Amino acid sequence: MSSTVETNVRPDPDELIQKIADYVHDYKITNDQAISTAKYCLMDTIGCGLLALTFPECKSLLGPHIDGTEVPNGVRVLGTNFKLDPIKAAWDNGAIIRWLDFNDTWLAAEWGHPSDNLGGILSACDYISQNFPEKDISVRDIIFSMIKAHEIQGVLALENSFNRVGLDHVLLVKIASVGVISVILGLTKDQTIDALSQAFVDGQSLRTYRHAPNAGPRKSWAAGDATSRAMQLVWLTKKGQIGYPSAISAPTWGFKDVLFNGKDLILNQEFESYVMENVLFKISFPAEFHAQTAVEAAVTLHSEVKNKFDEIDKIKIITHESAIRIISKEGKLNNPADRDHCLQYMTAIGLIKGDLVAEDYEDSVANDPLVDNLREKMVIEEDLSFSKDYLDPSKRSIANSLQIFYKDGTRSDLEEVHYPIGHKNRRAEGIPILVSKFEKNLKTQFSDDRVKDIMSLFEDNEKLFNLPVSKFVDFFVKN
Numbered sequence: 001m002s003s004t005v006e007t008n009v010r011p012d013p014d015e016l017i018q019k020i021a022d023y024v025h026d027y028k029i030t031n032d033q034a035i036s037t038a039k040y041c042l043m044d045t046i047g048c049g050l051l052a053l054t055f056p057e058c059k060s061l062l063g064p065h066i067d068g069t070e071v072p073n074g075v076r077v078l079g080t081n082f083k084l085d086p087i088k089a090a091w092d093n094g095a096i097i098r099w100l101d102f103n104d105t106w107l108a109a110e111w112g113h114p115s116d117n118l119g120g121i122l123s124a125c126d127y128i129s130q131n132f133p134e135k136d137i138s139v140r141d142i143i144f145s146m147i148k149a150h151e152i153q154g155v156l157a158l159e160n161s162f163n164r165v166g167l168d169h170v171l172l173v174k175i176a177s178v179g180v181i182s183v184i185l186g187l188t189k190d191q192t193i194d195a196l197s198q199a200f201v202d203g204q205s206l207r208t209y210r211h212a213p214n215a216g217p218r219k220s221w222a223a224g225d226a227t228s229r230a231m232q233l234v235w236l237t238k239k240g241q242i243g244y245p246s247a248i249s250a251p252t253w254g255f256k257d258v259l260f261n262g263k264d265l266i267l268n269q270e271f272e273s274y275v276m277e278n279v280l281f282k283i284s285f286p287a288e289f290h291a292q293t294a295v296e297a298a299v300t301l302h303s304e305v306k307n308k309f310d311e312i313d314k315i316k317i318i319t320h321e322s323a324i325r326i327i328s329k330e331g332k333l334n335n336p337a338d339r340d341h342c343l344q345y346m347t348a349i350g351l352i353k354g355d356l357v358a359e360d361y362e363d364s365v366a367n368d369p370l371v372d373n374l375r376e377k378m379v380i381e382e383d384l385s386f387s388k389d390y391l392d393p394s395k396r397s398i399a400n401s402l403q404i405f406y407k408d409g410t411r412s413d414l415e416e417v418h419y420p421i422g423h424k425n426r427r428a429e430g431i432p433i434l435v436s437k438f439e440k441n442l443k444t445q446f447s448d449d450r451v452k453d454i455m456s457l458f459e460d461n462e463k464l465f466n467l468p469v470s471k472f473v474d475f476f477v478k479n
Contacts, residue, residue, distance in 0.1 A: 094119025194243025298350025
């Protein structure tokens with residue numbers, strides 16, 4: 001006869017949770033390339049958040065849950081005069097950072113945006129810096145926390161495809177943010193383990209809002225929600241809430257059995273600084289990253305095709321499997337969030353305008369009949385070598401090729417782009433453009449004098465890294 005009694009012996013923490021806790025508490029960041037890249041990542045992420053404030057739908061979501069609520073020494077929201085509790089501030093900062101899908105990306109078995117963690121990191125650091133100045137928390141702490149958050153999210157993404165079981169990648173934002181925020185807020189390693197277990201026990205977001213026919217603006221604030229939830233879980237742990245040591249592995253009730261089809265979570269390399277060293281920047285276009293090279297190819301072909309749209313018979317896009325799975329769409333596109341995750345739409349805009357900017361996802365552009373006319377002529381094919389190189393850790397390409405076929409039997413050159421300008425392989429080419437992008441984004445919110453001061457600050461690493469976070473945030477808020 002089988003036993004009906006459960007063994008009530010609490011096990012040791014799951015190995016993955018223990019490894020994350022060890023990493024955030026004990027690992028010392030020493031890689032100069034990772035530190036340098038993180039500075040540019042900080043610039044770009046803040047800049048993209050400021051640019052998002054030019055969009056009313058984004059701005060309308062910011063501020064206290066209840067109008068008029070005031071928080072003494074509250075955490076600031078970039079580009080605004082809001083002072084909020086740390087949990088809502090993490091939501092707001094995270095939402096503006098992700099709104100336009102225009103900053104860094106990580107592509108592997110799972111994809112995502114490790115810079116999403118900055119919403120929580122910055123808010124936690126601003127809280128400590130304002131309320132406990134004796135802790136001497138500086139921009140260096142932001143930089144090192146970003147490197148570690150990138151590493152946790154990115155290394156877990158290498159072999160674990162959460163999208164294949166219908167889960168959204170923001171669960172990795174929550175896990176990574178819990179790890180680094182717990183250190184910022186002074187939790188012990190055992191408390192960090194408890195907080196991380198809470199992140200796995202949490203229900204996880206479905207990808208419903210990223211895919212046809214349900215694509216919508218939740219994808220623009222989902223990461224802010226995740227890093228805010230991380231802040232809340234850390235705070236609950238700080239107040240004494242216990243953890244759940246086998247949150248991942250518990251038979252029947254754990255993350256693995258409930259949400260991951262019983263598969264183990266694979267960790268194929270140690271946590272160091274690999275992800276920040278190899279992260280991808282979105283420099284040229286506010287486009288879902290799998291389409292970046294397709295848009296670049298379209299922009300190249302714009303001058304040839306701009307006066308010949310009525311002569312086009314077919315447009316062939318050759319791409320990789322991940323692009324086909326998540327951003328290849330036919331039929332009506334219902335809103336900007338739908339359009340910025342459509343390979344065909346983004347490519348059409350590149351061909352028509354010779355560029356792609358955030359405003360091109362709005363109805364005023366999408367209603368041009370030429371956009372859908374070109375989309376209807378597009379044929380999407382997979383190149384198996386593109387798909388292979390996408391997953392090859394020595395390449396991590398994001399290849400697309402584009403060719404125009406005309407009604408008279410002629411065709412354009414084949415434009416093939418394997419690496420976008422934000423890729424590590426094109427870093428030297430990309431960084432000056434990224435700096436210019438940052439300056440341009442700053443000017444959407446601040447005076448020329450303020451912009452000049454901020455640009456000067458980022459040119460002086462010693463001054464920047466040693467600056468208290470409260471004074472750093474002062475540069476990016478409105479009085």
